[in-house]
Structure formats: C-alpha cells, structure tokens
Amino acid sequence: MATSTLPIPREVKHFDEISMRQSLLFTESLKDLKNLRSQLYSAAEYFELSYTNDDQKQIVVETLKDYAIKALVNTVDHLGSVSYKVNDILDEKVDEVSGTELRVSCIEQRLRTCQEYIDHEGITQQSLVINTPKYHKRYILPAGETMRGANRTKSKYLGCSLDDEDDWHQFKNAVRATIRETQTPTSTVSKGLSPSPSPRATQRPGVFSFTATMPKKELEKRSISPHRFPLLRSGSLSSRPMTPNSSRPTTPNSSRPTTPNPSSNARRRYPSEPRKSASMRLHAEKENAKEVDQFPSKSKRLLKALLSRRKSKKDDMLYTYLDEY
C-alpha cells in the first residue's frame, strides 16, 4: 500500500497556503481510498498464487494475515481522516452560511429601518399639509359677525394661523375697513333720526338678543305688515314727495332683518356656537346700544300707527310718525 503523505511546514504564514495544503491532502487521501480497492484485489490474487505454488504455506498465511490487518487499519485511518475533513468542511460552510444570513438579516433590518423612516417622513409631510386651518378661520369670519366680536375672534383663533402680531393687526385693520364700508349707510341714517322716547330705553344688549329670539308670531306680523304697507302707501308717497324715500323703507327693513336676524341666522347655521357669538355680541354691542335700541321701539310705534291707520284711516298720524322716523 502506497500512502503518500506530504510534509506540512510548521510555519505557514498565510491562511490561503494552509487551506491549499489541507485541500491537497484531502484530495490525495481520497485518491488513496480509491486506489485501496484495486490494491486489495491485487494483493488477494498475489497471496492466492503464492499459497498454491509456494511450499511454505504457513509463511504465506502469516504474511497474508499481517497484510490484511495493516490494510484494514490503513483503510480505517483513511476513512477517519476523510470523514473528519468532510465534516470540517461542512461545518465551515455552515458557519459561513450562518454568518452570511446574519449579514443579510442586518442589511434587511437596515432597509426596513430606512423604509420606516421614509414612511414616517411621508406621513409627517402629509400631516403637515393637512393641518392648515388658515382658510377655515377666514371662512368663518364674515364681515358682519366680526364687527362686534373682532377682539373675541382673536382670542378664539389665536393659535390657528394668525399667530404673528403683524398678521393679526393687518387682518383686524382689513376687517375694520370692510366693516366701516358696510356700516356707513346705516350710521348716516341713524344720525338723522330724531331721539324719540322709547319704552325700552333702559334695555341693554341683552334685550337685543331677546329680540333675536322673539317668537315667530311677532316675526310673521312684522314680515306681513310691510307687504301691506307699500300697497296702501303708494298713493301717499306720490302725494308727499318731500319725505325721503330712502330713509323710510330702508331703515326699518335694514334694522329689522339685519340686527335681529344675524343672530338667528347664526344660530341656524352654527348650532354649536350660538352662546359664544351671543356673548361676543354682548360685550361689543354696549357701544352701539342706544343706536340699536331705537330701531325696535320706533318700528313698533310705526306698526301701531299702521294698525291704527287701517282702523281709522287717518294718514296724518302715520305721516307724523314717518316724519319723526
């Protein structure tokens, strides 16, 4: 049996050289295992011939026994070394695969982290895009409502969009300018009124809010009476052109629907915030209380005059009230 064993150098610096030598030894041991079968067959034939031909058969038998023992031991050694190397190589490959799995898992975790970060940033951007209440506040603040409650709206929507003082002052000035433009005709008309004594002169803006919540019967009466009035008064207007037409029909009509109705309209549109708007008006309407209180008293007197005119058909009394109005 020819067993080729290469001398392993004691000091091998490089790992590649060691692995190359180990792989070379492994291939050589595999080749020895392959050649072992043919060697055993050839040895068996040789001992058979020598046993039949040679006279010293006992020596041949003893030699055969020794050869069989050595061949078996050599085969076990070869198989042991080969199996050990195969196991070593397999374990090494399994370790490499496990290390590669760990690296791949690390890369996957990094990618997942990046994906989560990208998703989080996208959600943050979208949420920032959604939370823009600027248009909401400017939509809620009409000119008529902010007339008396502009200061309240500031405190109410302070944290929405007009956070800066400059922006808030600009917005408040713009609202005041629009309010002045819309309020100039009514104020000029109210200046021309004569101070007639009203039975509700001591009433405060709370009374005004009460008129806003008047029962529907009175509102229907008030809405019905002007329809009757122009038909009856069309002739009298032609007879009396000196009285200003703009002041008579506009002021009662403007005072009636505008002053009580916005609160009622506001209550119809925004049922969730009627109290706040009413309280806002209570503080803001103190300045204009006298101007506002004169309208329902005079309109009531005008209504009484119209009713008395219908009964007695005396136009003089009506015209005196109209002139006074």
Add this chain to the structure above:
Amino acid sequence: MARAGGITNAVNVGIAVQADWENREFISHISLNVRRLFEFLVQFEATTKSKLASLNEKLDTLERRLELLEVQVGTASANPSLFTS
C-alpha cells in the same frame, strides 16, 4: 510403533484443527471490523447527506433573500429622489 504413529497423527490433526480455528477466528475478526467500517461509512453518508441538504436549503433561502435585497436596492438606487429629501 503403531501407537506412536497414531498419537503423532492425532496430535497433528489437533494442531491443524486449532490452526483452523485460529484462522476462522482471525477471519471473523476481520469481517467484523469490515462490517463496522461499512456501518460507519453508511452512517457517515447519511449524516453528510443531511448536512448537505440543510446547507443547500440555507443557501437557497439566502439566495432568494439576496435576490430580494438586490431588487430593493436596485429600486431604491433607481429612484434617487427618496434620498434627496
């Protein structure tokens, strides 16, 4: 003389039988070790096959995961706007 010849023949037969039994014992030992060697080879084959199968499965899984990672990285690198924000 005849008794002496008979005794020597009997001794020779006994020696031959003992040698035969020794040879049989030797052959039985050799065959037993060869069987053990065969069993080891069979067991080693089974163990090595199972290890290779598990290793092949791990390599397949790893290959698929690597392909998935390659596609994801390729998609991310093809869309550089994700990294510019």
